[in-house]
Structures are given as structure tokens and as C-alpha cells.
Amino acid sequence: MxxxxxxxxxxxxxxxxxxxxxxxxxxxxxxxxxxxxxxxxxxxxxxxxxxxxxxxxxxxxxxxxxxxxxxxxxxxxxxxxxxxxxxxxxxxxxxxxxxxxxxxxxxxxxxxxxxxxxxxxxxxxxxxxxxxxxxxxxxxxxxxxxxxxxxxxxxxxxxxxxxxxxIEVARFAFDPAARRAAREQLGLAPDAFVVGGVGRLAVGKRFDRLVRAVAALPDARLLLVGEGDQREELLRTAGECGAADRVLLSGRCEDPPPAGAAPDTLTLPSLLAAMDVFVSTSPDEAFGLAVVEALAAGLPVLYVACPAVDDLPPGSAPGARRIGPSVPELTAALREVRRAGGARLPQPAAVRRYxxxxxxxxxxxxxxxxxxxxxxxxxxxxx
CATH class of the missing domain: 3.40.50.2000 (Glycogen Phosphorylase B;)
Structure with missing residues (x-):
């Protein structure tokens, strides 16, 4: 055809x-x-x-x-x-x-x-x-x-x-070696608590709230993957909150990576491996693919809106939790995840469905x- x-x-x-x-x-x-x-x-x-x-x-x-x-x-x-x-x-x-x-x-x-x-x-x-x-x-x-x-x-x-x-589910399975390599390349300490997000750096994604929430947690680092016209504004917000040295914007990530990419090119699975918790702050989504990718990587996920999870039967994504959009709500949820600690989660049924x-x-x-x-x-x- x-x-x-x-x-x-x-x-x-x-x-x-x-x-x-x-x-x-x-x-x-x-x-x-x-x-x-x-x-x-x-x-x-x-x-x-x-x-x-x-x-x-x-x-x-x-x-x-x-x-x-x-x-x-x-x-x-x-x-x-x-x-x-x-x-x-x-x-x-x-x-x-x-x-x-x-x-x-x-x-x-x-x-x-x-x-x-x-x-x-x-x-x-x-x-x-x-x-x-x-x-x-x-x-x-x-x-x-x-x-x-x-x-x-x-x-x-x-x-x-x-x-x-x-998504290509198998590509996102957690790899401890990829986590170590990605953290070393990004300058993240092995024991750092890393909060992550993926998406266009645009107003509608509400990443500014995530910056402020992470800034309220002195031991947390933020890794944002993506490009957009809000990049400088997010960096300015981090500086105003006293967290400029704890917010890392890694830039765009082409996934799958282009043919001929350097062996040390950071892929989306390796960037997710470097994180400890994934947060989606967007209040209006058509699907929420980044959330599915994070679940496939075994991450606990906090999200404001995600049809990919909400449209499924209850219990399909036990590692995902819906939260409110305000900075205090984000901060409290991140504190709870930080206290819980724990190992990587198994890939849930929601991931296999997609x-x-x-x-x-x-x-x-x-x-x-x-x-x-x-x-x-x-x-x-x-x-």
C-alpha cells in the first residue's frame, strides 16, 4: 500500500x-x-x-x-x-x-x-x-x-x-549503567534526588511551577528535557528562587537518536534513568506520552493531567498519582516521594497497552x- x-x-x-x-x-x-x-x-x-x-x-x-x-x-x-x-x-x-x-x-x-x-x-x-x-x-x-x-x-x-x-517499550527499561553514565555526563551526583520533566518549554506546560516547587526542596535537583521559548524565563525564575545551581535544562532530545549519533549521546531512556521522580505539570493534555515513557522507565510519576492514565481502568498504573497544580501541592507531593525513597518500579500494565x-x-x-x-x-x- x-x-x-x-x-x-x-x-x-x-x-x-x-x-x-x-x-x-x-x-x-x-x-x-x-x-x-x-x-x-x-x-x-x-x-x-x-x-x-x-x-x-x-x-x-x-x-x-x-x-x-x-x-x-x-x-x-x-x-x-x-x-x-x-x-x-x-x-x-x-x-x-x-x-x-x-x-x-x-x-x-x-x-x-x-x-x-x-x-x-x-x-x-x-x-x-x-x-x-x-x-x-x-x-x-x-x-x-x-x-x-x-x-x-x-x-x-x-x-x-x-x-x-x-512507545517502543523495551527501549525504556531501566538500566543502572545508563543512569550512572547519564548522571556523570550531566554533572549530577550519584546520590542526588533528581526531579525530572520532559516537554516543550512553553507557557502551557507550567514548568515554572515545577521550578518553584523544586526550589523549595533544598536537597533536590531539577532536570528538564526539551526546548522552547520559555527557556530563559525558567532560568530567570530559578535564579529568583535561589535555585539557579539546582536547575538543569538539558535541551532538546531527538528520540530515537539520529543515525550516526555519537556513542555518548544522551537518549531519552538514559535521561529518564537519571531521574528519581517524573512530574508532568501541564493542566491540559491530549494524551501524555512523556508520562507513559516515565512509567516504562520505572519512575514514580506525579501528573496534573494525563488521559493516557486517566482513561484506563483503576490500578493500571500504580506508580502514577494525580496531583493538584499549585506550587504547594507539587512541593508536598515531591517531599512525600523523597521520604518514601525506594527502588525502581516494574513496568505497569498501562505501558504494555501502549x-x-x-x-x-x-x-x-x-x-x-x-x-x-x-x-x-x-x-x-x-x-
Whole structure:
């Protein structure tokens, strides 16, 4: 099956890295078009053997990109188009229709309760989304929470299918040697209590509250993995709190690492191994992939919002605990974890549920249904 994936950009981000990971497990002949920003993830996808085309779109209203995209779809003689992220979903569905490709699947990666892709939801954005959605075959939600939000927006339930985000579970298993090496490279003492977080350094992630909570614990260090426009502000906050020497921003982490990376390149599993507790302070998430990765690494997890855990039966992730968003609540929860100490936790059932290979099988079922009319198995037949 020839498939074309269209995505808004390929800088380092959750949806972008999820696309790369999924492509490694899909038994299709795939190509990728990125509307903008052919960044590190584009290079990673190409290194994995999948061609990437940069459309060079100038902005949301660059209508000249539509005929260029339509030509690419038509010339590729694709069986199916799969779109990712808001702008790519809108332009990709229209281009596929104009090119005569009827099977079009879109994945909704980033719809929160009050935002989409980090931007506030508006009535205009919703109307445009719904108009484009009707041009496709079906919409994939990355969690039951996103499926419910889509239905509340007005997307028909019969058109929504849940295929959760996934990880390569075995890669994240705790490795004591990786912990020692990562701590040495990062300048973290072997016995330091290290609080960790992963994600874009953006206002919506609320990492400033985590900085303040760690600053209130004199023996704690904070390791934040990610890049974003809040980097300098977070460092300024750490300085104001008297914790500048205890807050480490390690920068972006491309995972899986690029081909040819140096042997001592810090990977996401090794960075998680260096931590003692993982905290997700974001109050509005579509899935919460970083929480799943932390659970796979055997870490106790404190989170404010995480559909990946909350949508599961009780007890599926015993190492994860939902907490309030305020700095005092974060500080108290971290003190409790610090007092408890303890060894690494076993990988919970929640992690095994989110193995990327299972997600790839579910997605292929949707592809076969869209292209050949093959009946869907129950696990992806409805939201």
C-alpha cells in the first residue's frame, strides 16, 4: 500500500516524533510531506529510509501551497493520505480530494479541553476544523479523551477511532549503567534526588511551577528535557528562587537518536534513568506520552493531567498519582516521594497497552478498511 503522510512541520515535538516512530512499524510504502520546518525529525525519518518533501509553505494563509500539494498527491499515485496536525489536516484533506484520492485518515494529536496544539480554541478554528473533517474518511483520536472532545465538537461518533500513541517499550527499561553514565555526563551526583520533566518549554506546560516547587526542596535537583521559548524565563525564575545551581535544562532530545549519533549521546531512556521522580505539570493534555515513557522507565510519576492514565481502568498504573497544580501541592507531593525513597518500579500494565507495535496494527486495520473495505476489528471499530 502506498501512503502519503502530510504533517505541518518536523521540528522536535510529540506528534512529529510519534509519526517517525509509527513509520518504523507500518508495513507500507510511505512518503512524508512537511508543510514547513523540515527540522531534526525530518532528518531522522529520512535516515530511516522514508523520503521527506518540504512544501515550503509560508504561513496558514499561503493558498499557493494547495496546488503544489495537490500535484504531489496526484503524481505519487497514493492509495491513502494520512494527515497530522491542524494545518496539515485542513490542506491535506482538500489536496487529496482535488487529486482524486478518496481514502484520507487524519490523526488528532493535540486537542485539549481548552487548546489545540498549544493555542486557545476559538469558534472559527472549530468551524474550519469541522468543514475539513467532512472531506476525510475518518479521524483518529490518540486517546478516548480526545475522542470525546471531537464528538463534543460535532464530529460524528462513527467517524472517530481511537489509536493511542505508543512507545517502543523495551527501549525504556531501566538500566543502572545508563543512569550512572547519564548522571556523570550531566554533572549530577550519584546520590542526588533528581526531579525530572520532559516537554516543550512553553507557557502551557507550567514548568515554572515545577521550578518553584523544586526550589523549595533544598536537597533536590531539577532536570528538564526539551526546548522552547520559555527557556530563559525558567532560568530567570530559578535564579529568583535561589535555585539557579539546582536547575538543569538539558535541551532538546531527538528520540530515537539520529543515525550516526555519537556513542555518548544522551537518549531519552538514559535521561529518564537519571531521574528519581517524573512530574508532568501541564493542566491540559491530549494524551501524555512523556508520562507513559516515565512509567516504562520505572519512575514514580506525579501528573496534573494525563488521559493516557486517566482513561484506563483503576490500578493500571500504580506508580502514577494525580496531583493538584499549585506550587504547594507539587512541593508536598515531591517531599512525600523523597521520604518514601525506594527502588525502581516494574513496568505497569498501562505501558504494555501502549506498545507502538500494537498501535501500528490498529492503524493498518483502518488503512485496509479505508482502501479495501476490510471490516474493522472491534478494538478500532468505534471510539
Amino acid at each position: 502506498r501512503t502519503l503522510h502530510i504533517i505541518t512541520g518536523l521540528g522536535i515535538g510529540g506528534a512529529e516524533q510519534q509519526l517517525r516512530l509509527m513509520l518504523r512499524h507500518l508495513p507500507t510504502s510511505s512518503s512524508v510531506v512537511t508543510l514547513t520546518n523540515p527540522g531534526p525529525v525530518a532528518r531522522g525519518i529520512e535516515a530511516d529510509g522514508v523520503p521527506v518533501i518540504h512544501l515550503g509553505m509560508a504561513g496558514n494563509r499561503d493558498l499557493g501551497a494547495l496546488p503544489r500539494l495537490t500535484r504531489l498527491v496526484r503524481q505519487g499515485r497514493y492509495d491513502l493520505v494520512h494527515t497530522h496536525l491542524y494545518r496539515a489536516c485542513l490542506y491535506g484533506r482538500i489536496a487529496a480530494r482535488l487529486a482524486g484520492v478518496r481514502p484520507v485518515i487524519a490523526t488528532e494529536h493535540s486537542l485539549g479541553d481548552a487548546q489545540i496544539e498549544g493555542r486557545p480554541l476559538t469558534s472559527g478554528a472549530r468551524a474550519l476544523y469541522l468543514a475539513g473533517e467532512r472531506l476525510g474518511t475518518s479521524t483518529v483520536a490518540v486517546s478516548p479523551s480526545v475522542a470525546r472532545r471531537l464528538e463534543e465538537w460535532g464530529v460524528r461518533r462513527s467517524r472517530i477511532h481511537v489509536v493511542p500513541n505508543g 506498545d507502538i507495535a500494537a498501535g501500528a496494527r490498529q492503524l493498518m486495520s483502518l488503512y485496509e478498511n479505508a482502501v479495501h473495505g476490510t471490516p474493522l476489528p472491534h478494538e478500532v471499530s468505534c471510539s
